[in-house]
Amino acid sequence: MASPPPSAPPARLVVLVSGSGTNLQALLDAIGDDPEGYGAQVVAVGADRPGTVGLERAERAGLPTFVCRVREHATREEWDAALTAATAAHRPDLVVSAGFMKIVGKRFLAEFGGRVVNTHPALLPSFPGAHGVRDALAYGVKVTGCTVHFVDDGVDTGPIIAQSAVEVTEEDTPEGEAALHERIKEVERKLLVEAVGRLARDGYRIEGRKVHLGHVGE
Numbered sequence: 001m002a003s004p005p006p007s008a009p010p011a012r013l014v015v016l017v018s019g020s021g022t023n024l025q026a027l028l029d030a031i032g033d034d035p036e037g038y039g040a041q042v043v044a045v046g047a048d049r050p051g052t053v054g055l056e057r058a059e060r061a062g063l064p065t066f067v068c069r070v071r072e073h074a075t076r077e078e079w080d081a082a083l084t085a086a087t088a089a090h091r092p093d094l095v096v097s098a099g100f101m102k103i104v105g106k107r108f109l110a111e112f113g114g115r116v117v118n119t120h121p122a123l124l125p126s127f128p129g130a131h132g133v134r135d136a137l138a139y140g141v142k143v144t145g146c147t148v149h150f151v152d153d154g155v156d157t158g159p160i161i162a163q164s165a166v167e168v169t170e171e172d173t174p175e176g177e178a179a180l181h182e183r184i185k186e187v188e189r190k191l192l193v194e195a196v197g198r199l200a201r202d203g204y205r206i207e208g209r210k211v212h213l214g215h216v217g218e
């Protein structure tokens, strides 16, 4: 699958969130008042539920927001179509799923396939799904981390863009999931900012499972 660079820089980002939105905040902070320098700007923030801290961050930044709740649609397909339309209205070059705890559907991927970036709190392909940190702890791994990857039609199975490792120590008990997750998120925010910036500035090409950064047109 080949993907073009954004039409005209800075790239337009729609960020999807479900929770506290610290990854969204990291992107907003990195972009600051120099979207040209970073290569991208956040043009809207979407969520699957109202009233989250992530949405508050977007509103504080003066960004348009939208909410698509699964329960307000008769079927999952209808929800997916509504999410697709709400996202498409902001004409994104890239969609960033930053703690968005929903699996997008066929329609969404047909519209944005190869342009949807997700961040996950484990070293994929280990520990996909909604409990990456908990599952890694329960397995007893000594190293875990985070993965920024493109979204395909599986659960956290798409081509990998970047990864960072985080050590699991003796102090990381199963009860300490939140503390480990915080340590992962410190690394994850930097990784996401770096990866999205490079995709936007340098362009990219997806070949099978390989993501090549800065190789467009070669």
Ligand code: GAR
Residues within 6 Å of the ligand: 017, 018, 019, 020, 021, 022, 023, 024, 054, 098, 099, 100, 101, 119, 120, 121, 129, 130, 131, 132, 185, 188
């Ligand atoms: C992040 O650690 C992200 O990887 C994770 O939710 C957190 C969101 O934090 N996502 C998943 O677990 C998806 N399977 P944030 O709301 O503070 O950005």
